[in-house]
Amino acid sequence: xxxxxxxxxxxxxxxxxxxxMLAHAAMSQDAARALEERRAEMVRExxxxxxxxxxxxxxxxxxxxxxxxAPFQDHPGALEHFPSGSLVSxxxxxxxxxxxxxxxxxxx
Amino acid sequence: xxxxxxxxxxxLDFALSSLIRRKAKNLSLLFVxxxxxxxxxxxIFFVHALKREAALxxxxxxxxxxxxxMAGRHDLIPVEYAREVEKMRGVRKVTPxxxxxxxxxxxxxxxxxxxxxxxxxxxxxxFIGSGVAENQRVKAGDFITFGAHDGLPLLLTxxxxxxxxxxxxxxxxxxxxxxxxxxxxxxxxxxxTDLAVTVANPRExxxxxxxxxxxxxxSRPIMKSEILRTYDAIFDWRGGMMVVVLGVALISFIIxxxxxxxxxxxxxxxxxxxxxxVGWETSDVLLLKFWEGAVISMTAFLAGxxxxxxxxxxxxxxxxxxxxxxxxxxxxxxRLVPAADGYQLSVLFFLSVLPYxxxxxxxxxxxATVDPDAAMRS
Amino acid sequence: xxxLTDVTKTFNAGLESRFxxxxxVSLAIEPGKVTVLKxxxxxxxxxxxxxxxxxxxPTSGRITLRGMRTGFLPDxxxxxxxxxxxxxxxxxTEIRRTGFGFxxxxxxxxxxxxxxxxxxxxxxxxxxxxxxxxxxxIGLMGLFDLNRHADAKVDWLSGGELQRVAIARALxxxxxxxxxxxxxxxxxxxxxxxxxxxxxxxxxxxKTVIIASHDPIVFDSPLVDTVVEMRDGRVTxxxxxx
Numbered sequence: 001x002x003x004x005x006x007x008x009x010x011x012x013x014x015x016x017x018x019x020x021m022l023a024h025a026a027m028s029q030d031a032a033r034a035l036e037e038r039r040a041e042m043v044r045e046x047x048x049x050x051x052x053x054x055x056x057x058x059x060x061x062x063x064x065x066x067x068x069x070a071p072f073q074d075h076p077g078a079l080e081h082f083p084s085g086s087l088v089s090x091x092x093x094x095x096x097x098x099x100x101x102x103x104x105x106x107x108x
Numbered sequence: 109x110x111x112x113x114x115x116x117x118x119x120l121d122f123a124l125s126s127l128i129r130r131k132a133k134n135l136s137l138l139f140v141x142x143x144x145x146x147x148x149x150x151x152i153f154f155v156h157a158l159k160r161e162a163a164l165x166x167x168x169x170x171x172x173x174x175x176x177x178m179a180g181r182h183d184l185i186p187v188e189y190a191r192e193v194e195k196m197r198g199v200r201k202v203t204p205x206x207x208x209x210x211x212x213x214x215x216x217x218x219x220x221x222x223x224x225x226x227x228x229x230x231x232x233x234x235f236i237g238s239g240v241a242e243n244q245r246v247k248a249g250d251f252i253t254f255g256a257h258d259g260l261p262l263l264l265t266x267x268x269x270x271x272x273x274x275x276x277x278x279x280x281x282x283x284x285x286x287x288x289x290x291x292x293x294x295x296x297x298x299x300x301t302d303l304a305v306t307v308a309n310p311r312e313x314x315x316x317x318x319x320x321x322x323x324x325x326x327s328r329p330i331m332k333s334e335i336l337r338t339y340d341a342i343f344d345w346r347g348g349m350m351v352v353v354l355g356v357a358l359i360s361f362i363i364x365x366x367x368x369x370x371x372x373x374x375x376x377x378x379x380x381x382x383x384x385x386v387g388w389e390t391s392d393v394l395l396l397k398f399w400e401g402a403v404i405s406m407t408a409f410l411a412g413x414x415x416x417x418x419x420x421x422x423x424x425x426x427x428x429x430x431x432x433x434x435x436x437x438x439x440x441x442x443r444l445v446p447a448a449d450g451y452q453l454s455v456l457f458f459l460s461v462l463p464y465x466x467x468x469x470x471x472x473x474x475x476a477t478v479d480p481d482a483a484m485r486s
Numbered sequence: 487x488x489x490l491t492d493v494t495k496t497f498n499a500g501l502e503s504r505f506x507x508x509x510x511v512s513l514a515i516e517p518g519k520v521t522v523l524k525x526x527x528x529x530x531x532x533x534x535x536x537x538x539x540x541x542x543x544p545t546s547g548r549i550t551l552r553g554m555r556t557g558f559l560p561d562x563x564x565x566x567x568x569x570x571x572x573x574x575x576x577x578x579t580e581i582r583r584t585g586f587g588f589x590x591x592x593x594x595x596x597x598x599x600x601x602x603x604x605x606x607x608x609x610x611x612x613x614x615x616x617x618x619x620x621x622x623x624i625g626l627m628g629l630f631d632l633n634r635h636a637d638a639k640v641d642w643l644s645g646g647e648l649q650r651v652a653i654a655r656a657l658x659x660x661x662x663x664x665x666x667x668x669x670x671x672x673x674x675x676x677x678x679x680x681x682x683x684x685x686x687x688x689x690x691x692x693k694t695v696i697i698a699s700h701d702p703i704v705f706d707s708p709l710v711d712t713v714v715e716m717r718d719g720r721v722t723x724x725x726x727x728x
Contacts, residue, residue: 044168111613118610387583481542
């Protein structure tokens, strides 16, 4: 068989698989709706705030509850948890709403 | 069959012939190229699917979580704060959350112990996540023992195990009743871990948060938008390991293109001379070079992406598990719902296919425009 | 009919290493005849061949083609022929591909691919179906007794076999003119005479044959109709036989 036939067929199959892949993703999402509803229900009931991905430290298990100094709460020289520490970042400083002005006045 | 199609196919045949002639070099190039695309595409699929799940699931997270700070550390929050916050305008309900971490020395894993608001287990029983069950190797009806805060062991019956499909949110959970929780942690009366605030109008979140912070200066309100933003930034391309992976990929693509772009070997130049002398036009030669580049890059891209999809969604991103696990003993199996991010895949396509194909054509340009007369003299 | 009028080809014009390979040559190649360019190396034979065969353009002078069937003049050319000196490359390439078949001194075959693929190569870009090209190539190789080498890589063939592959390749597009540059340089006497026989056969089929050579087996052959002697880029003598 001609080389170009082999190559074009091979590429054609790959391209078809690619299209099937995209369709598969779309279909899977439809099929998984019930499952995702169940999980979301659990999150609502238990009032959870984070996915359970990295369980080795406080600030990696609940990154949204941690802040920038959380990794150092144990000890300033504590070992950084790798690789989760470099993959998850705590909420940005916007989590702290600006402090109201009157607090700058100290009662004497 | 019309002429243009034939022309392309004939030239493609010769391009394949040329590639096969340097079989070892081109095969190893193809292998490495595919590998790089595979890694990047796996990351794209994995991160996109994870972020999608996070966005869907954490929609149900509390509107505001109020923490108390003491000496720069997270401290337990007085439950009276809840009563005051509930009175604020815009707040519908405030629920104290009782949860904490328990490190099980025997099994080397961290669990999250929690008292749910509704549907609590009976005293002495626990509902556990599938990750805990696997870690402790227990099934429903078995006993597990925890070390309480006073040093004494606490014996608990496993009443229910959450299904594996809930792993992503509940893998490390241990739900128990309040008396057992107090035995475990000995939290002082009137204290909770933090407060979950339900706000009537989601647009008022920031306002309410500011009010809480104003009323309780030692508190730290965390809004749902921040919770969600954490997961937007997870696996951020600018962070730590991702920079390394992306950097390696970029450098690899540059190397591939550079190898091509730094010009043709004497052999290749001679061949182009021959082609021109037997009647190939410059455009024919460039088409040949285009096909040579496209064959490799297209194959690498399609194969890499397809393999990546299979890896992430049919094999639970097994290759990443090792890299991501770190110190975690308890680790979910990533059974993610398949999702494809068209934008990022397109970027990957342009990054991987275009530069290489162009780099194959450009150096040939000069050689291709040379007078065929040179071939007569070679 | 190919007519050259006061054609000059200078290389590296304007530089110190300026070199005039062909100097004011006027020549008429008659169709259907065997013409030999005779002269020592450095006499400009190769350059002249490449000019005649539309592989390069003259620095000055005119080259006119008459009676060559080309794709862009399907109704035949104007009576005075057309001047190729200023044609754009695309047309020049088309003339070259359909009108001329080249046999180079070093054969100029692509290493690492089969003899058959080498023969088919010139026809690839024209848009013909591959099976048609292949059949024609096999037929040509059969003419020169090369069929058993069809799928052999050219790296393994002997000098004579390479010579015949080169000839077959020159014929794949059925050109009206065959141009050969020192074809017998790497051949022994027996193979050289065989080559001249092949040239004669092609001539009998109606093809114009132009050979550049300083080999007596070539220019003394009875098949030759015209001998053009060259020296230092100029034509010194023209001998018409028969």
